[in-house]
Amino acid sequence: MSYATLFFAVLASSVAVGAAARVTEIKIDKVERISEGPQAYEKILGRAFGALDPKDRRNKDITDISLGLGADGMLHYEAKFTLVKPVDMKVSSGFLWHDVPNRGEAASPGGLETDAGDMMLWSGWQGDNAGLTAIPKDRTTGLTHWVALPMARVDGALVTGNVMARIVNQEGKDSKPLIVHRFPVPYPPATLDTTAAVMKTHLRETVRGEVTEGLDIPSSDWAFAKCDANHPFPGRPIDITPGKADLPVQICMKNGFDPKLVYQLVYPATGAYVLGAGMAAFRDVGSFFKYATKDDAGVANPVAGAVRGSAIRGVSQSGNMLRQFIFMGMNEDEKGRKVYDGAWARIAGRRVSINSRFAQPDGTLELYMMGSEGPQWWTEWDDAVRGLPKKSIFTRCEKNGTCPKVFESFGSAEVYALKMTPEWVGTDAKSDIPLPANVRRYYIASTTHGGNNGGFNWQPTTSAQPTCPGNNFGKGTLAENPIAHIEMENVLKVAMRSWVLNNTQPPASRYPTIKDGNLVIASKENIGFPSNIPGIPDTIFSPDNFIFPILDYNWGPQFDHSEASGIPTNLPPPIKSVIPMMAPRVDADGNEIGGVPTVLAMAPLGTYLGWNITAGGFHAGQICNYIGGYVPFAKTKEQRTATRDPRLSLEERYKDHAGYVKVVIEAANKAYAEGYLLGIDRDRLIREARDSQVLR
Template sequence: MVRTRRPAALAALLLGTALGLAVPAQARVTRIVIDARTTVTGQALAYEQIRGRAFGELDPADAKNAVVTDIALGVSADGKLRYEVPFSLTKPVDLSAASGFLWHDVPNRGGNVALGVVERGLGDIGLVSGWQADNAGSTVIPADRATGTNFWAAVPMARQGGQLVTGKVLGRIINQSGVASQPLVVSRASSPIPYLPASLDTTQATLTIIDKETVDGKVTVGGTVPSGDWAFARCDAANPFPGTPIDIDPAKLPSNLPVHVCVKGGFQAGKLYQVVYTGTNAYVLGAGLAAFRDVGSFFRYAQADDAGTPNPIASAVKGSAVRGVSQSGNMIRQLIYLGMNQDEANRRVYDGAWPQIAGRRVSANSRFALPDGTLELYQMGSEGAQWWVDWADTARGLPTRGIFTRCSASNTCPKVFEHFGSSEVYALKMTTEWVGTGADVDIPVTRNVRRYYVGSTTHGGGGGGFVHLPATTTGASCPGNNYGRGTLLANPVPLTQLINVLRLAMRDWVLQDKAPPPSRYPTLIGGTLVEPTQAAMGFPSGVPGIPASTFLPENFVWPVFDYDWGSGFNHADATGVPTQVPPTIKKVIPMRVPKVDADGNELGGVPTVLTMAPLGTYLGWNIGAAGFFAGQVCNYVGGYVPFARTRAERQQTGDPRPSLEERYVNHAGYVAAVREAARKAFEQGFLLAADRDSLVQAAEDSTVLK
């Protein structure tokens, strides 16, 4: 339930805000501490950075906080849940020179986000604050909090009757071999599973060997390791099984992470080991999301904290936007879905929101959730509505909802940019947002949402440039849990130029209500969004390095799974307590992908110079080279298959794609193609003039067909 405001109360609130008066006390940021001030160079205007910490409290009785899982199990004696988060403010020294625009950047896995020189040149203010509360990897809380450089959220662990709650936790060890123990990680070595076993007794846990998993969720079990043949321990050749038991004292977190598993005889290469155990130290993760909301609200609206410490940017903010990339963009979508663009004084926190390369909602508000997850098998993130408007989820039988459902009721929805690349389609299950779980109709976007799809790109975009044959012939490194390498080269198509456009467009939309470029993405009705088969896509046969088996359902396009996490889990909100771990797969949701042209490059997206004047086929997917994932889509990384230089070269390999010489004749012809592509992108509003000119110059300076 979302509170609504009576007209009289709303008028009083607006009057108080206009006069700069303090808002009556709410559960909120109550205190800030300034730890350091440093000078920021690189721009004409004098800038400084302020590093500090914010302390606040949440009231479980407030309907806007009730959505936080286990909030009542994390309260102090007075019934309030308390948190602490670090923040960083980058601002003009003289606030009278500030533009009035505030960017609130969401850290990705605890990392820093620097306010760019472009924003500083415009006089903008940058705010970064912690939100991820699982105290693992880069979100670890430093011993000396005043000198830490990462961003985290310190929240309580859930307790009942004074004791830590427990529950089932799943970990996976993939593609490892040898006698050494292996850590339990979420998606990569720097992201350990943050939950300790409640006991070292392996009879209370299971360790299963998986021989094979297909992309569409079919699992071949190879057996179960006897409880006496493995241990929660560290071991190596000098200290063999059973090794040294790990320390499971929650008071010693996170120094006793990651959790290690030691197997008698060692791990078999090319296998997956899946451990299910009873975990402890369940953080009240959703409190970190609420803390992020409160920090954003404080620096936008407050004059000072409860002790009188001034807000360093008081009265300087005219408009604001929250932005985040990948995991951080998913966090923004979850924040809005949970109604947290409304603060506890019923004000809109952010005027704009910019989730980048993010097509789901982060898993950060259920018991034992894994915010570092990347949608590998049995990881949360696609539960419930991923679309903006109210829409029926008929395939999963969930209520009609959208990301905007709660904020629409309170009139606090922001203006939204979302931009995606191709890897989000093939590995991060993004197109369900466009066509729903039925995958049979284009879900509309509202007038305050703009959607931009940059086709044929890798996750986060490539390095750009006009290089036909890169110096390295090594396949791209596949992200995630030990995927290894892909068979195809790294995809160079960048997102940089679109980001440069949208950065300015968001400011103009918020501050001046100037309309941004229209949405541009593939659609069913436009014929550019199709079934994920080679025939439907129109992908050419015979492209070197891409066998037809790539497009089989067991190898191609990670689908959304309709998981059953048990009756204690709210499958619409992705809140509550999952009791069925691993979950059963009730249904595989059909996916859609962009149609491609005769070269295999995607149609229907934002114009980009490198795909309009291509040097090869640019892919949002790659192919696993070896091990457990051999032959499958190699997680969320793209690929590149260069064209042959001459007709004779391509005929030798049977390449169906015209060669560079057949397309452009010579270097001058290629530069002319780049110039024309840049002109079109600029005229359509997707390229700045400076970027247009620099791209043409880069093409002239390149060695293509020289």
């Protein structure tokens, strides 16, 4: 029996013919106690089965949905979920967090949520069956989250199409994998015949997408194969059977790989999952646990009747999923009900690439990656620069009253590497886009992606260079930025629950704007970055190196560039224009102005950056993808003048340890008074500053 036949047979046995678009069955695979006492919690692991009607208006915009139907005319899915809840539901807060797994990650319950009696749910949405989203042979086991979706077929045959992949900073004669952000490109080649593919090399790439091409690699000089010292070129051919293929796809080079080159491969692929259906599966799981009492077979919803309010929450890639989820109108279930009352996108300023054929949702906006197409903003706004219609993320949900209350929180790394500021000012960068009343924006200035561990450590705690998170980018030259996000996140955990359940207004939005003069076109001169800070050469501020702009790609006539749906046929896509990027102004120390108050930024020990500098390899001297940097102040005036450092030393600023602690106390009390710091975190930070070695 073929993979597809088996898949449909298993799901059809669990889903009634002609069922509406919803979860029809849940299976509980394991229940375990994870804490004891009056507030004891348990973890329930299981799977949800459901069906999607391709004719339902809520599903009709899913790319290729009509090509993934079973014999009953429905698209069937199976999604792994984890539910964490109080054992005694009488102590429940009535609030449910539905967390979007980042690349299939396992659940991580605990903290303020369990202290408050919240329920927490995770479920699969990324259906590419690769890396951490791979479907295990025994679907009742494992902790990662996946969703089983059908592959697109025409007249029974799997669709094929071109896919692009890149190999960066690799050397040697061993085979190398095709990856996208550390995970496999999820599509095997349709054939092992390399004459059907094209492999080019690049000698240089700027952050603006300007490419210097090298020689093409002849089809005779590479293979889809595994090779090593014991199996030289052409190596051992890989298995390309859809659903069972060797992933990641391995490439073997006759003459080995040259680390000075980028290898760019366009090849015919197969196994195009109907990935957009994963968004609907996530929606249906969230709706089931919020509204249903039992499934069609009579299995009880473990939290039936307990959910008074819910919020979807995602971080980085999964935060981008959340934004795409709302854009696609998925916050309305099959009965027209609002699925989530709240939504919180953390360190996410775009929409994930999920609703086009052969999409790569693991992508991180490196060259030729999707994710910036169409509206990224919450208010209807013109996009004349790209010639796209006036839309917003809320365009669909505003028509039926299903838009959630939204938090978005992010920092400087999202500005410099993840192309965030057009969400604030549009593609023309002429004026601030106003926020709707149901959206709050919190910018945590001068921070790395997701924040770090905080602490009052003047000197970096390790000499190791931080790793750039991108596709084999390498290391950064500067120490990691230590400023944390957790204090602001703790505020928002409390605030979201109160906003949804009690309509208590959250803290006011805080972010730099054009109007207040703190958001400017990104350049060293405009942002006011000081010269001669140790370790920061002026070359990083070159337009070729400094900030990753949105590139307006032409993906071809079968791709909807506003919806980011359909079929991309231009690979690589021509770049029609480069969208101007803005960045926050900085003070005399190089620290950003604007944003929510954070204690370490108000009592600085150095310059905190949302960017770093790539140390070596193909991207040497450019922004180190999305990892932040830190340059400590000199301790004394003599030390700083010896290096011509323009920033005041620690002693010039604070005099001694007591002086520093005094500034920390003032900063912590200010953030607390303005509502951007919880009392428990304020007290902890003051205690940590007193215990620190700063100016001891």
